[in-house]
Amino acid sequence: MRLLMRIWRSTVLAATGPAIGLAGWIAVLTAGWIVPGAVASTVSGWYRFRYADLLDEPLAVPAPGRDLARQFAFIGLAGLLALLSFAVVVGCWAFSIAGFGWLSFGWAARDQLLTYGDPVAMSVTPIAASLLILLALALPLRFASWEIGMARALLQPSRTAELSERVDALTGSRADVVDAADAERRRIERDLHDGAQQRLVSLAMNLGLARATLADTDPRALDALTAAHEEAKLALTELRDLVRGLHPAVLDDRGLDAALSGVAARSPVPVELSVSVPERPSRTVEAVAYFVVAEALSNIAKHAGASAATVAVSAFHGRLHVVVTDDGCGGADPSRGTGLRGLAQRVGSVDGTLTVSSPEGGPTEIRVELPCES
Numbered sequence: 001m002r003l004l005m006r007i008w009r010s011t012v013l014a015a016t017g018p019a020i021g022l023a024g025w026i027a028v029l030t031a032g033w034i035v036p037g038a039v040a041s042t043v044s045g046w047y048r049f050r051y052a053d054l055l056d057e058p059l060a061v062p063a064p065g066r067d068l069a070r071q072f073a074f075i076g077l078a079g080l081l082a083l084l085s086f087a088v089v090v091g092c093w094a095f096s097i098a099g100f101g102w103l104s105f106g107w108a109a110r111d112q113l114l115t116y117g118d119p120v121a122m123s124v125t126p127i128a129a130s131l132l133i134l135l136a137l138a139l140p141l142r143f144a145s146w147e148i149g150m151a152r153a154l155l156q157p158s159r160t161a162e163l164s165e166r167v168d169a170l171t172g173s174r175a176d177v178v179d180a181a182d183a184e185r186r187r188i189e190r191d192l193h194d195g196a197q198q199r200l201v202s203l204a205m206n207l208g209l210a211r212a213t214l215a216d217t218d219p220r221a222l223d224a225l226t227a228a229h230e231e232a233k234l235a236l237t238e239l240r241d242l243v244r245g246l247h248p249a250v251l252d253d254r255g256l257d258a259a260l261s262g263v264a265a266r267s268p269v270p271v272e273l274s275v276s277v278p279e280r281p282s283r284t285v286e287a288v289a290y291f292v293v294a295e296a297l298s299n300i301a302k303h304a305g306a307s308a309a310t311v312a313v314s315a316f317h318g319r320l321h322v323v324v325t326d327d328g329c330g331g332a333d334p335s336r337g338t339g340l341r342g343l344a345q346r347v348g349s350v351d352g353t354l355t356v357s358s359p360e361g362g363p364t365e366i367r368v369e370l371p372c373e374s
Helices: 002-031 036-054 068-108 110-115 119-154 159-213 219-246 249-254 256-266 283-304 338-348
Strands: 271-276 309-316 319-326 353-357 364-371
Touching (some): 036 068, 249 283, 256 271, 338 364
Antiparallel strands (some): 353 364
């Protein structure tokens, strides 16, 4: 029963093929050069509906604007195949029916036919008509198989398109994760700045006031008060450094130039800073550039033994370029420490590149390129 139903649906596919094939050709010839994407999507959608409805063969739909050449190729070839399958299948049915009809007439008038010498035709016609019926039953399945195979090859997204869509989806999801993490850092920075930092400022002020007011008290109590005051100031300094490390507020308020000026001013190694960024990049890219410079200057101060450093930030051709150099001892190797490796991971999170040149004896150069629109 399922085979008969499949034969019937394949026959309907063959019988109705020329109509959709000609309609597709007309659509392509009249509007395909004006709105190619819409025409390709619409006509290929007709075929997809037919295959899903008649053959239970749903086909994946490529992204809008993708694989237009392949879709147009299918529309042209499917129309030709539809005309061929229509001619063959309908022809087989027509000739087989005609043969059996002639045979029925022949048996009714066999005396007259035999008189005029047609016994051979009377014996050959049943065989030919039977063969034509067998072909009419078998060929629709074959033509349907060819057509659905061609549709899978040309209408479904290509492997390259699938991989491209997958890469786009992964890139978008990664960008969302990076943006969410950056937003969370900004939230923590605000909470610490407006909450814990203000309380520590108030505590340090009160301890300082008590220390000045109670100067004549018991020396042991005064020593304890002094120690508490110094610890409060140290905790406040560390908290401020932590807040800056999370996400400095000045970066959002005034941009990369102002934020990096603060980093350079706090560096124990003299820094020559140059920032030339006519248009602000995205917040995420700004944050990555800021942390690259901040971490690089911190490493210079701790490990390089340098007497001077330079930071150059510029933007051109849609890329943000950050170059940090120092005149220290060199020997920096991303594979031997977590600092440079962490910078490389942070830069890679926005599809940037980081290269390090640091021969023994120096100088060291860290060069970073970031896409401005990440």
